Amino acid sequence: MINYDQTQNAAAQKRSKRERWVFPQKARVIDQKYGEVIVPAKSRYCAILCAAEVWGCEFEDIHNAQVWALSSKIIKREE
Numbered sequence: 314m315i316n317y318d319q320t321q322n323a324a325a326q327k328r329s330k331r332e333r334w335v336f337p338q339k340a341r342v343i344d345q346k347y348g349e350v351i352v353p354a355k356s357r358y359c360a361i362l363c364a365a366e367v368w369g370c371e372f373e374d375i376h377n378a379q380v381w382a383l384s385s386k387i388i389k390r391e392e
Contacts, residue, residue, distance in 0.1 A: 334363065340382050
């Protein structure tokens with residue numbers, strides 16, 4: 314039987330979130346209810362997870378959102 318450790322689980326979730334947000338490729342996520350946002354996109358799933366965090370909603374609320382990959386040439390970082 315596997316011993317469930319909440320500390321390890323929390324660390325894994327934190328690591329997963331960090332890896333999702335530092336991915337260099339971007340995507341545009343479009344949802345009828347929440348609008349449009351540009352987020353990192355390792356995959357369609359990761360892009361929707363990032364969009365849900367930005368919009369402050371649950372993944373289940375936007376799992377049918379459209380995800381469009383963007384060229385890195387289009388993205389300009391403003392500082």
